[in-house]
Amino acid sequence: MTSPQRAPGGFPVVGVIGGGQLARMCAGPAAELSITLSVLSEAPDAAAAQVVPHSPVGDHTDVDDVLDFARHCDVVTFDHEHVPPAVLEALVSSGVALHPTPEALRFAQDKLAMRERLTTIGVACPRWARARTAAEVEDFAEQVGWPVVAKTPRGGYDGKGVRVIGSAAEVADWLDQVGAPGALHDGVLLEEKVDFVRELAVLIARSPSNQAAAWPVVETVQTDGICTEVLAPAPGLDPDLAAVATEAGLRIAEELGVTGVFAVEMFEVRDPGSGAAAYVVNELAMRPHNSGHWSMDGAVTGQFEQHLRAVLDLPLGAPTPRAPWTVMANVLGGDYPDLYPAYRHIMARDPALKVHLYGKAVRPGRKIGHVTVSGTDLDDLRERARHAADYLAGVITE
Numbered sequence: 001m002t003s004p005q006r007a008p009g010g011f012p013v014v015g016v017i018g019g020g021q022l023a024r025m026c027a028g029p030a031a032e033l034s035i036t037l038s039v040l041s042e043a044p045d046a047a048a049a050q051v052v053p054h055s056p057v058g059d060h061t062d063v064d065d066v067l068d069f070a071r072h073c074d075v076v077t078f079d080h081e082h083v084p085p086a087v088l089e090a091l092v093s094s095g096v097a098l099h100p101t102p103e104a105l106r107f108a109q110d111k112l113a114m115r116e117r118l119t120t121i122g123v124a125c126p127r128w129a130r131a132r133t134a135a136e137v138e139d140f141a142e143q144v145g146w147p148v149v150a151k152t153p154r155g156g157y158d159g160k161g162v163r164v165i166g167s168a169a170e171v172a173d174w175l176d177q178v179g180a181p182g183a184l185h186d187g188v189l190l191e192e193k194v195d196f197v198r199e200l201a202v203l204i205a206r207s208p209s210n211q212a213a214a215w216p217v218v219e220t221v222q223t224d225g226i227c228t229e230v231l232a233p234a235p236g237l238d239p240d241l242a243a244v245a246t247e248a249g250l251r252i253a254e255e256l257g258v259t260g261v262f263a264v265e266m267f268e269v270r271d272p273g274s275g276a277a278a279y280v281v282n283e284l285a286m287r288p289h290n291s292g293h294w295s296m297d298g299a300v301t302g303q304f305e306q307h308l309r310a311v312l313d314l315p316l317g318a319p320t321p322r323a324p325w326t327v328m329a330n331v332l333g334g335d336y337p338d339l340y341p342a343y344r345h346i347m348a349r350d351p352a353l354k355v356h357l358y359g360k361a362v363r364p365g366r367k368i369g370h371v372t373v374s375g376t377d378l379d380d381l382r383e384r385a386r387h388a389a390d391y392l393a394g395v396i397t398e
Ligand SMILES: Nc1ncnc2c1ncn2[C@@H]1O[C@H](COP(=O)(O)OP(=O)(O)O)[C@@H](O)[C@H]1O
Pocket: 126, 149, 151, 156, 157, 158, 159, 160, 161, 162, 191, 192, 193, 194, 195, 199, 222, 225, 265, 282, 283
């Protein structure tokens, strides 16, 4: 494998395992910071490989591929959470600086491990259980009531691996895989179906020397399990809840030793007794996250720049918003593969809009980009972001 080209002046090389859009969006900030990026890519035309000159193709589950890649990097980080623990351990044993570390990453890779750990350190979670048999599913449902949310502990994303079930029979196919190698080896995660007011996300960055910075708490809107819109900051959020949710994120990051950008997905709930606003944690992500895309345009330091700073143990940048509101809308693929004419149209219609496309082929429902728009009138911003995303998806033609 060839070496990545370092910038003159002693600047480091950051390796990213995985060539998806998150790796791709590190490229702009890396160029600005004079940091060389190197991406271990799934394919020569992966989203990041299109824009990062040093993007060797390799298999993130193959120890030799990953070790060979990491040799040329000062620090290695991730585009996704799917690198197997054995590969992570091999990297650490050979002296590679990994951020986040395998010990921390475990809790983002495995939702059962995450629930156990959060429960141990006293973080509010939905009521949950591990089920290996239909009888265990029935027992849990008896405690919390049907329907129950069932999740595969590993490998899920965008709602794949999440089912709302009304009977144990609806996860019979998953229970059959318990004990066999794979995502369901240790059982199915069951959770009460939380009657949430809305979904929130806390996004922070933490560096190896324990500097941390938090962006404002945002509201995330999901449609069919996929995040479609983010409002930054979360409108009308109780300031006390914003403070305790942020504190919880910072505490989890420290307890779990997370380094880099870290997202905590939460549900906003009402305390059944007092009616006060509260949170329960849904899940953790240890990498830049969809809920933070707004920050690229809407904050002094965007999450991709911050992630690079954090994994290199550089001083962190200010997470301060640049405007009272920023709205982000994801662009999901529609029926029209040719995005360029639509993109021209939305730019002309709204010069303040920022368009980010990931170089991915259009497939219906696939995340292919996002737009952001910042300003003072939240309803107007939402309308404009929605319009642009829908127009790009071909859902509307005007
Ligand atoms: N316990 C729950 N109660 C109610 N809704 C849930 C629960 N768990 C997940 N969801 C819904 O499903 C979505 C996806 O679940 P999540 O665990 O975040 O999976 P993924 O890894 O696919 O993001 C959440 O954003 C939320 O809308």
